[in-house]
Each structure stands twice: as structure tokens, then as C-alpha cells.
Amino acid sequence: MSTKNFFISRRSFIRRCSLAGAAAGLPAWFMERDLAEAAPTLKLGPNDRPAIALVGCGGQGRSDASNAKRLGDIVAVCDVDAGHAAAAAKQFTNGGKTPAIFDDVRKVMERDDIQVIINATPDHWHTMVNLAAAKAGKDVYSEKPLTLTIDEGHHVISAVRKSNIILQTGTQQRSSSRFRLACELVRNQRLGQLQQITVWLPAGLREGPFSSKPTPAGLNWDFWQGQTHTVDYVPQRCHLTFRYWYDYSGGTMTDWGAHHNDIARWAVGLAGPVTIEGAPSTQPIPGGYTAFSDYEVTFTYANGVRHTAKSTRDESIYGSAVNENGQRNGIKFEGTNGWIWVNREEIEASDPALLSTPLPAGATRLYASNDHMGNFIDCVRSRKPPAADVETGHRSASMCHLGVIALRLGRKLEWDPAREKFTGEGAKESNKMLSREMRKPFDYHFA
Ligand SMILES: NC(=O)c1ccc[n+]([C@@H]2O[C@H](COP(=O)([O-])OP(=O)(O)OC[C@H]3O[C@@H](n4cnc5c(N)ncnc54)[C@H](O)[C@@H]3O)[C@@H](O)[C@H]2O)c1
Numbered sequence: 540m541s542t543k544n545f546f547i548s549r550r551s552f553i554r555r556c557s558l559a560g561a562a563a564g565l566p567a568w569f570m571e572r573d574l575a576e577a578a579p580t581l582k583l584g585p586n587d588r589p590a591i592a593l594v595g596c597g598g599q600g601r602s603d604a605s606n607a608k609r610l611g612d613i614v615a616v617c618d619v620d621a622g623h624a625a626a627a628a629k630q631f632t633n634g635g636k637t638p639a640i641f642d643d644v645r646k647v648m649e650r651d652d653i654q655v656i657i658n659a660t661p662d663h664w665h666t667m668v669n670l671a672a673a674k675a676g677k678d679v680y681s682e683k684p685l686t687l688t689i690d691e692g693h694h695v696i697s698a699v700r701k702s703n704i705i706l707q708t709g710t711q712q713r714s715s716s717r718f719r720l721a722c723e724l725v726r727n728q729r730l731g732q733l734q735q736i737t738v739w740l741p742a743g744l745r746e747g748p749f750s751s752k753p754t755p756a757g758l759n760w761d762f763w764q765g766q767t768h769t770v771d772y773v774p775q776r777c778h779l780t781f782r783y784w785y786d787y788s789g790g791t792m793t794d795w796g797a798h799h800n801d802i803a804r805w806a807v808g809l810a811g812p813v814t815i816e817g818a819p820s821t822q823p824i825p826g827g828y829t830a831f832s833d834y835e836v837t838f839t840y841a842n843g844v845r846h847t848a849k850s851t852r853d854e855s856i857y858g859s860a861v862n863e864n865g866q867r868n869g870i871k872f873e874g875t876n877g878w879i880w881v882n883r884e885e886i887e888a889s890d891p892a893l894l895s896t897p898l899p900a901g902a903t904r905l906y907a908s909n910d911h912m913g914n915f916i917d918c919v920r921s922r923k924p925p926a927a928d929v930e931t932g933h934r935s936a937s938m939c940h941l942g943v944i945a946l947r948l949g950r951k952l953e954w955d956p957a958r959e960k961f962t963g964e965g966a967k968e969s970n971k972m973l974s975r976e977m978r979k980p981f982d983y984h985f986a
Contacts (some may be wrong), residue, residue: 546560568897596627617641621757648675671986673698683797685932690974692933707915708932730874747827781827790830801935811956812838817880
């Protein structure tokens, strides 16, 4: 390849970016600004790569680790399912070096050479792994939703602050220029006064009843269940579909909601809502998944903005269209001057000029990152706050937990986002749902 072809000029690069951006609905002014500001500052030498341990070697863990291996070395893998750990060790063998295999995350934390943890365990394990990482002084990329309960968030924030570790929440939409553009425009009143946000989330699974089966060889079912009460092994409770059980997660309200409710809250710029009300539109099948699959919840913020999160059956749980002409997952912002629609594939507005007109100098700017894992590793080196820090992860997970609590209690809730407590009628009962009983030894003292 000639050097002429290899080194493209800045001008032609901007032109190419603009074309790519136009295809994705991104305006040229924003793409050009991004080029200058959102590129990773990371400059790693060949011997300058953090040693990383992957904890939770299922689908997302292996995807995160594949992403991270651009920037660091996967030196250990840990899982309570020996088959998953072995498969990950094979996948991340590099140059003849096979990652060490662990079945107890506490043993990973004893390894002084490991600097970074990728935590891709199921939701009911996130906090215990993050607390263990903080105690050991290791930085952590923790999958979303950051916590299982709002109370867990307080423990994680205090541990992260105390030990000064970097924690990036795995809400990668925070490192997407498309979502950032939408949020910056909304924050700068491009839509006039923001009135309504509608978040569509894929409907969850409504299936059952299920029956118990012998625990598969190699799976430590007791350890997998962790803080939750123990039950006989039911395959649907375990890998992948754990997210449709309230014991381990919160259905698509917390699964997809951790992404899209986070973006809605980013655009609003407030810590949380002051009221929450909603209802499921179907009931779970007895003996089947327990999380509501079809629902609508409305959060109202102190500034009067309404944020409705509702499920759509036109989308699969993976976010792909079941009905091409139906309602896609994504976020619609509506204000007095028009609307903006954004999802992982597109951004559109009621008037194209709402997107194509540059924001003025001095406009409010949001944290610029276009590479979530790259931003994390960058912050591991610089010790600067990452794009989705612990407080952000906690507050956005809290939105989803509040939505779930409103669905489960079936009544309107009043919330004080400063004190992080329910207020008003029935507060005593609802405040009990901020935490859960944790089975020993898998509680806050686990590590
Ligand atoms: N950011 C994203 O877009 C995205 C996408 C998918 C999943 N996720 C999140 O990633 C997490 C994992 O989801 P998944 O789909 O990969 O689930 P999964 O069931 O495929 O994988 C979870 C793995 O963790 C293991 N595990 C359970 N308890 C453990 C423990 N104490 N120590 C070590 N390993 C343990 C399980 O055995 C399993 O291998 C979830 O919190 C989910 O919300 C994020």
C-alpha cells in the first residue's frame, strides 16, 4: 500500500466521516466536532496493557472481553459454571498463554498482577463482585444494571469512593455519538420546553410453567444463586433468561431500561423522578418467569417533564424487529418546538433543521466518548471519571428499580431523589423494597 493511500488528509477524513454520519443521521457539524474531541486520548505502548480478569463468562462477558483485548491482556477468567470458564479460557488464549481459571471471584482478587475486572455476572451478583474489586483496589468495568436494589447502589458508591477505583458501568449508549447528540440538543432547548419522553423497551418473555431438572455437571448452582433464596435448579432461571425473574433481575424494565432510561435521564439532567406510576398489561404465567413482560410506567421529574417507559411486542428481546412496520425500541423526546427520535440505528427529528443546525458556542456540552471500553481503559490510566461512573450507573439503575417497584406495588409512588426515599402514603411499605434480604455468606460482607 502506498503512503499516499494510507495517510488520508484530515479534510478527506472529515468528508468521509460526514458521509458516514449522514448515513446514520448525524449532522456534519457534530461529526466534525466529535473528531476533534471524542477520540480516545489513549496512547498505549506494547508493554503498557493492563492485566484483565473476566468474571462471568457468558454471552456478554465474552463480548466485553473480546472488546477489551484490543487494549489489555485477558490473564484470568472466573465462572461458577466450569464449562463457561473453560470456553472463555480457550477463546482468550493468546500467543500460547492461556488465562488462569477460577471458580471463586475472591481468589481472583488475591492476584496482585491483575489490575482490571470485567464484571459480567448476572445482576444479583454485580454488587458483590464490585465490592470485592473495590476492596482489592482493582478497577472495574461492571455490566448494567449496576445493582439489583437501590440500597446496593449506596454500598457500591461508598466503596468506590473510599478505594478510589475507576468503575465504568456497561451502559455503552453513553459512548454513542447519536445518543449524545440527542441529549445535547434536548439539554440546550432545541425542542423548546421538553414535555414528554417516551422510551420503548422490548417486551419480556411470558412463558412457563417450568419444572426443575438435575443440576448440570460443572455448574455450582448454590454459588450461582448467591444472595437469593435457594430453589431447585430450573434451567430457565439460570443462564441468559435469569433476567426475567425478579429474584435475579427486573425483566426488560431493568435489562433494556438500564440503557434507554439512562439516556432519558441524561437528557433531563436530573438525578431521578418525584413520582412513579404504572401498571402491567399482562400477568406472568404461574410457575413461569416472574417479571412483568408487558407494562407501562410513567416517571415525572420535579420540572414537570413526563418520562413514560413502555414495552413493545414488535421487538424481540434482542432488540431486533419482529414486526418491521411496528414500534421499534428507542427514545422519543417531545417539546414545544418538535420531536427527536433516537435508537441504536438512527436519529430523526420532526424538522431536519433541528439536527442540522449547529449548537452555538457556549452551549451545554455532555461527556464526549465514542468508545465505552476505550474510555474506561483511558480512565484507568488517567484516573479521570469515566463516561458512566458509579453515581451515573446507580442513578440510572435506580430509575429502573423504581419502575419495577411501582409495577409490583400497583400504585402511584412519591420519591425524594435527594434523600433516595419514598415519601407520602404507603412510604413505609415501599421503602422496604429498596433492599432485599441477602443470603449469607453472599451479602455485603462476602469479600
Ligand atoms: N451492555 C449490554 O448491552 C449488555 C448486553 C447483554 C447483557 N448485559 C449484562 O451482562 C450481564 C450478564 O448477562 P449475560 O447475558 O452474559 O448472562 P449469562 O447468563 O450468559 O452469563 C452470566 C455468566 O455469569 C456466571 N456467573 C454467575 N454467578 C457468578 C459468580 N458469582 N462468579 C462468576 N461467574 C458467575 C454464569 O455462570 C454465566 O456464565 C447481565 O447483568 C446483563 O444485564 C449487558
